Amino acid sequence: xxxxxxxxxxxxxxxxxxxxxxxxxxxxxxxxxxxxxxxxxxxxxxxxxxxxxxxxxxxxxxxxxxxxxxxxxxxxxxxxxxxxxxxxxxxxxxxxxxxxxxxxxxxxxxxxxxxxxxxxxxxxxxxxxxxxxxxxxxxxxxxxxxxxxxxxxxxxxxxxxxxxxxxxxxxxxxxxxxxxxxxxxxxxxxxxxxxxxxxxxxxxxxxxxxxxxxxxxxxxxxxxxxxxxxxxxxxxxxxxxxxxxxxxxxxxxxxxxxxxxxxxxxxxxxxxxxxxxxxxxxxxxxxxxxxxxxxxxxxxxxxxxxxxxxxxxxxxxxxxxxxxxxxxxxxxxxxxxxxxxxxxxxxxxxxxxxxxxxxxxxxxxxxxxxxxxxxxxxxxxxxxxxxxxxxxxxxxxxxxxxxxxxxxxxxxxxxxxxxxxxxxxxxxxxxxxxxxxxxxxxxxxxxxxxxxxxxxxxxxxxxxxxxxxxxxxxxxxxxx
Amino acid sequence: xxxxxxxxxxxxxxxxxxxxxxxxxxxxxxxxxxxxxxxxxxxxxxxxxxxxxxxxxxxxxxxxxxxxxxxxxxxxxxxxxxxxxxxxxxxxxxxxxxxxxxxxxxxxxxxxxxxxxxxxxxxxxxxxxxxxxxxxxxxxxxxxxxxxxxxxxxxxxxxxxxxxxxxxxxxxxxxxxxxxxxxxxxxxxxxxxxxxxxxxxxxxxxxxxxxxxxxxxxxxxxxxxxxxxxxxxxxxxxxxxxxxxxxxxxxxxxxxxxxxx
Numbered sequence: 001x002x003x004x005x006x007x008x009x010x011x012x013x014x015x016x017x018x019x020x021x022x023x024x025x026x027x028x029x030x031x032x033x034x035x036x037x038x039x040x041x042x043x044x045x046x047x048x049x050x051x052x053x054x055x056x057x058x059x060x061x062x063x064x065x066x067x068x069x070x071x072x073x074x075x076x077x078x079x080x081x082x083x084x085x086x087x088x089x090x091x092x093x094x095x096x097x098x099x100x101x102x103x104x105x106x107x108x109x110x111x112x113x114x115x116x117x118x119x120x121x122x123x124x125x126x127x128x129x130x131x132x133x134x135x136x137x138x139x140x141x142x143x144x145x146x147x148x149x150x151x152x153x154x155x156x157x158x159x160x161x162x163x164x165x166x167x168x169x170x171x172x173x174x175x176x177x178x179x180x181x182x183x184x185x186x187x188x189x190x191x192x193x194x195x196x197x198x199x200x201x202x203x204x205x206x207x208x209x210x211x212x213x214x215x216x217x218x219x220x221x222x223x224x225x226x227x228x229x230x231x232x233x234x235x236x237x238x239x240x241x242x243x244x245x246x247x248x249x250x251x252x253x254x255x256x257x258x259x260x261x262x263x264x265x266x267x268x269x270x271x272x273x274x275x276x277x278x279x280x281x282x283x284x285x286x287x288x289x290x291x292x293x294x295x296x297x298x299x300x301x302x303x304x305x306x307x308x309x310x311x312x313x314x315x316x317x318x319x320x321x322x323x324x325x326x327x328x329x330x331x332x333x334x335x336x337x338x339x340x341x342x343x344x345x346x347x348x349x350x351x352x353x354x355x356x357x358x359x360x361x362x363x364x365x366x367x368x369x370x371x372x373x374x375x376x377x378x379x380x381x382x383x384x385x386x387x388x389x390x391x392x393x394x395x396x397x398x399x400x401x402x403x404x405x406x407x408x409x410x411x412x413x414x415x416x417x418x419x420x421x422x423x424x425x426x427x428x429x430x431x432x433x434x435x436x437x438x439x440x441x442x443x444x445x446x447x448x449x450x451x452x453x454x455x456x457x458x459x460x461x462x463x464x465x466x467x468x469x470x471x472x473x474x475x476x477x478x479x480x
Numbered sequence: 481x482x483x484x485x486x487x488x489x490x491x492x493x494x495x496x497x498x499x500x501x502x503x504x505x506x507x508x509x510x511x512x513x514x515x516x517x518x519x520x521x522x523x524x525x526x527x528x529x530x531x532x533x534x535x536x537x538x539x540x541x542x543x544x545x546x547x548x549x550x551x552x553x554x555x556x557x558x559x560x561x562x563x564x565x566x567x568x569x570x571x572x573x574x575x576x577x578x579x580x581x582x583x584x585x586x587x588x589x590x591x592x593x594x595x596x597x598x599x600x601x602x603x604x605x606x607x608x609x610x611x612x613x614x615x616x617x618x619x620x621x622x623x624x625x626x627x628x629x630x631x632x633x634x635x636x637x638x639x640x641x642x643x644x645x646x647x648x649x650x651x652x653x654x655x656x657x658x659x660x661x662x663x664x665x666x667x668x669x670x671x672x673x674x675x676x677x678x679x680x681x682x683x684x685x686x687x688x689x690x691x692x693x694x695x696x697x698x699x700x701x702x703x704x705x706x707x708x709x710x711x712x713x714x715x716x717x718x719x720x721x722x723x724x725x726x727x728x729x730x731x732x733x734x735x736x737x738x739x740x741x
Contacts, residue, residue, distance in 0.1 A: 423581075427541065432578035435538050436588070436648060437566035437595030446591070450582025450631070 017239035017270065021107045021212050025131070027086045030215070032079055034058065037185055040085050044154050044188075049165055057174035057184030064178045070341045070372070072310055074283065077248060083216035084186045087133040100136050104128075113208045113237070124235070125150055127191045127207045129220060134189045139203065148232075149194035150205050153221050156192035163194060167225055171254035171291045171318070179250040180287040183219045187252065190220035195230040195261070204460055206235040211271070211282070217248040224254070226261035228294065233264040233460060238307070242272050244280040246309060251286045259294030259321065264302070266459055267315075268467055271307035276365075278337030281309025288315035289345075292324035292353075300327035302458045304467040305342060314372065316345035319353035319384075326355040329458040333448075333471055334367030334399070343373035343404075348381035348414065357388040360452050362471075363399035370402040375416055377409040384414040392422045393451050395444070423451075445472035488516050489554060491656050491687040492537070492570075497548035498712075499536050506532045508712035509548065514656060514687040521690045521698055521723060524709035525731050530691045531575060533709075534658045538572035539565045553655065566592075567599035569655035571648070573662050575691075577641040580632035585644070588632045589614060593651045617650040621677045638665030646677045656687040663697035675700030695727040708734050 028039055037058055041051040066077070088104055100115070108115050108128050115128055115136050125139035127150065134152030143150050149160060157164050174184035191207040211218045226232055238249075249271065255263050265288075274281025284307075290299035301315040311334075317326030328344035346355035355375065363369035375386045392401035403420050425447055433443035449456065449468050456464045494512040498505065506529050514520055522530045536543050537550055539562035550557050557565060580588070593613070594604040605613060618625060621643040633641050642662055649657050659678065663671055678701060682688055690697060698706075698720065706722040707714045715734060716722065726733065 426578075428578050429580055431540055431562060432574065432580070433588070433592075434562035435540075435566055435572050436592035437563050437599075437652070438588075438591055439563050439595075440561070442591070446583050446588070447580060450580065450584075453582050 017272070019110070020214075021103055023101065023103050023212070024089045025086050025213060026089050027083050027213070027216065030081055030083050032058075032082070032084060032186065036084055040186060040188065043085065044157065046157055047161055049161075050157060050168075053169065053174070054185050057181050060175045061178065061181035061185055064181055066178050070312060070370075072312060072339050072341055074246070074310055077246075077283070079182075081215075082248060083213070084219070085188055086131040086213045086216035088130055104130060107210065107212075108208065124204045124206045127152060127205075129189055129191070129207060129209045131188075131210070131212050131216060131218065134191070143202070146199055146202055147196040148199060148201055149192065151192055153187075153190045153192045153223060156223075160192070160194065163225065164192075164223070167223060167254070167256055169254075171256060171289050172252050172287050177287060179285045180252050183221060183250050183252040183287070186217075187219045187221035190222045190251070192222070193224040193232060193234060195226045195232045197227040197230060199227075199230045201230070201232040204233045204235055206237065209236070209238040211239075211247055211249065214245060214247065217250065219249075220251045222251070222253040224256070224263055224265070226255075226257045226263050226297075228258045229260040231262040234266070235460060236265070236267045238267075238269050238271050242275075242280060244275075246274075246281060246283055248283045248285070249308075251288075253286070253288040253315075255290035255299055257290065257292050257294060257297035257299050257324075260296050261294060262298040262300070263290065264300045265290070265315070267301075267303040267305070268470065269303065269305045269307050269311070270470060273307045273336070273338050274309040276336050278309065281338075282307065284308035284311045284313065286313040288313060289318065290316070290326070291318045292321050292326060294324070295321045296323045296325075297321050298325040298327070300325075300329070300458070301344065302327075302329040302455065303331070303342075304455070304459070304470065305330070305332040305340060306470050308340075309338060311338075311340040311342055314343050314345055316347065317355060318347045318349065319355065319381075320349045321353075322350045323352045323354075324350060325353070327458075328355075328357045328359070329455040330359045331362070331452045331455045331467070331471075332360070332369055332371075333362040334364065334369045336365040336367060338365075338367045340368070341370045341372055343371045345374040345376070346386055347374075347376045347378070348384040348386070348411075349378045351380060351382045351384065353381055353384045355386045357386070357390070358454050359388075359390045360455055361390070361392045361401055362395065362448060362451065363392070363401045364395035366398045368400050368402075370404060372404040372406075374406040374408070376407075377411040377414040377416065379410045381411045382413045384411065386416045388416075388418045390418075390420045391451070392420075393448070394422065394424045441472070448472075490515050490551075491553060493549075493551040494533075494537070495549045495551070497533075497536070497550065498546045499532065499543045500546055501532075501543050505546070506543070506712055507536065510709075510712070510714055512707065512714065514689065516687060517684040518705070519682070519688045519690065519701060519703045521692060521703040521706045521720075522709055522714075523692060523706060523723060523726060524734075528709040529712040530709050531660055534572055534660045534689070534691055537565075537658055538562055538570060563595065566652070567595050569596075571652055571654035571657040573642075573645040573649060573657060573659035575661040575664065577633045577636075577645055579634045579636075581634050583632050584628075585630055585632050586611070586614070586628040589628070589648065589651060592648065596652045614647075614651065617647055620650050620680050621646045622673050623647060639667065639670040642666060642670070642674055643677075646674055646681070650677065650681050653681070654686065656689070657682070658689040658691065660691045661693070662690070663692055663694060671696065672700065695723055698723050710734055
């Protein structure tokens with residue numbers, strides 16, 4: 001069976017994205033101060049408003065304290081020991097993909113993201129980000145024909161400064177939290193998407209983030225704006241090499257949906273998780289938030305979080321527009337010594353707003369997996385509704401699962417529903433499947449994907465299959 | 481050459497089998513041989529070890545074999561994994577079929593059937609071909625195709641679960657089927673359907689072990705041999721009339737029998 005071979009391959013190669021690309025990079029010195037921020041801004045030839053934005057954020061960050069309320073266990077991060085800008089050396093101006101360093105193209109090839117004209121994925125436009133910079137974006141002309149802007153945020157700063165100035169930091173202000181402030185000060189690259197009024201984006205857009213260097217942090221920034229009556233589906237994938245040190249990834253994602261616009265944002269996060277003893281791995285401390293500004297606008301987050309030593313993120317929706325809709329579908333899988341504290345915030349501000357939360361947490365090994373979520377009904381959110389379902393699955397007897405649902409309602413004429421369940425894969429279930437000729441590992445993965453089905457159904461097709469395989473590989477050897 | 485007179489090889493040989501769970505002995509020297517075409521019934525009180533015997537033959541990991549052997553088609557299978565036993569043709573019909581939320585019954589049946597087909601060097605079936613095969617087999621147990629799109633056994637009634645078990649037996653075409661209290665929880669009509677299904681699936685090359693408390697299944701499927709188990713041992717073996725005698729006299733009769741021996 002195909003599955004069986006997959007599992008066997010996985011044994012030989014526990015994390016198949018763990019390679020390092022040997023490429024000449026331009027790095028700045030370690031450490032963080034105003035001069036470093038000025039240097040980053042200068043390298044990116046940024047306008048003054050952005051340098052101001054960064055410096056203000058930095059000032060705020062210096063006054064803030066690193067939060068510890070999530071009781072995640074990790075060694076203190078030395079922010080002066082991180083490189084804040086690292087980029088592969090390339091020719092100054094690249095006019096076509098053919099001029100991209102073949103080593104970089106090869107790297108993305110190996111990751112299953114071919115970028116060249118001949119091999120590129122046919123139905124998805126890709127923005128490939130390598131360490132601190134975007135190296136290529138496919139299908140730009142085709143998208144431009146529809147008025148869709150899809151490019152790196154650095155390019156957007158140069159070519160669409162008005163949009164950046166208008167929207168950057170309006171959903172996640174620099175002062176929002178410690179890691180958002182840090183990101184606002186030092187963000188290097190990321191993706192920018194603008195869908196004009198009335199346009200349904202003709203293909204899925206995707207960003208692929210690759211951390212290559214071991215001593216630099218990754219601080220990407222993504223901004224998606226959907227104008228009135230437009231819609232877009234955006235996918236995000238992430239991998240990193242195996243290093244025995246921890247790498248900080250502190251991204252900020254901001255989504256803005258105007259009247260009748262809809263944004264679907266899907267993530268398959270597979271950063272390096274560290275080894276079985278918990279050495280190495282990515283600290284994935286990310287702020288993701290969407291603002292449903294317009295009436296009947298909709299923002300839907302779906303995420304499959306399988307990687308990172310620590311995942312700490314709450315993709316959220318601010319539901320301002322009347323009848324706007326927020327959704328959060330999540331699968332978070334932790335194994336070995338991984339920790340995940342993830343969930344969402346649904347802030348109902350406008351009337352008749354609706355939100356749905358479906359969270360599936362799977363904990364194996366000695367891992368810790370928590371759902372933490374806030375549902376808030378503001379004073380004006382009359383006739384608003386929320387439905388939340390949080391299920392946990394435990395594999396083995398050393399893993400832990402927690403659910404922390406916070407509910408705040410200031411509007412009596414609103415409804416909040418919360419369901420939660422915890423289950424364990426039982427020996428009887430496994431024996432039943434095995435006694436029907438189904439191999440042990442396959443039996444586990446069948447049950448896990450069954451558990452996650454509600455969420456996988458929300459993912460774009462190619463992603464759903466990928467996610468299924470990913471979970472099977474991650475669980476290899478975790479049972480019994 | 482006396483090939484004409486040669487006895488067929490046994491399908492299953494259980495030889496002086498002792499087994500325990502959590503150091504508690506459950507089986508204390510069970511021997512049983514099943515030849516092709518034979519139907520054996522195992523009867524006995526709750527807790528006498530009959531379900532344990534069936535689980536051990538299927539390879540349940542909670543039990544340790546402390547002595548004796550299980551041979552299937554002449555090969556010792558003591559250390560085979562449950563899936564290997566199933567693939568090679570051992571089928572256990574569960575007394576309490578397990579619910580598996582989220583896993584589609586159709587997909588489960590297909591993966592299971594293909595695992596057996598692969599072992600038999602038969603071509604594995606894609607979803608379309610499998611749906612045709614399964615529809616044909618559904619007839620045998622008169623099951624509604626709607627059950628295929630539900631999660632494995634989830635929310636099935638007792639009778640529906642048992643039919644789903646026999647459906648699996650029909651798909652897997654085992655060499656030997658051990659049916660653990662397949663008759664329990666069935667009304668008379670369902671019992672007839674299940675029994676006629678079992679009869680349709682079995683053939684002169686297969687063996688069947690029926691584990692049951694009651695005569696009524698044996699009225700439908702007449703066994704060649706009846707074994708009475710008590711305290712982890714087979715204490716009496718006879719032909720089909722032994723079941724009738726047991727029905728009449730009750731298990732107390734076998735208690736006396738133990739005292740006598």
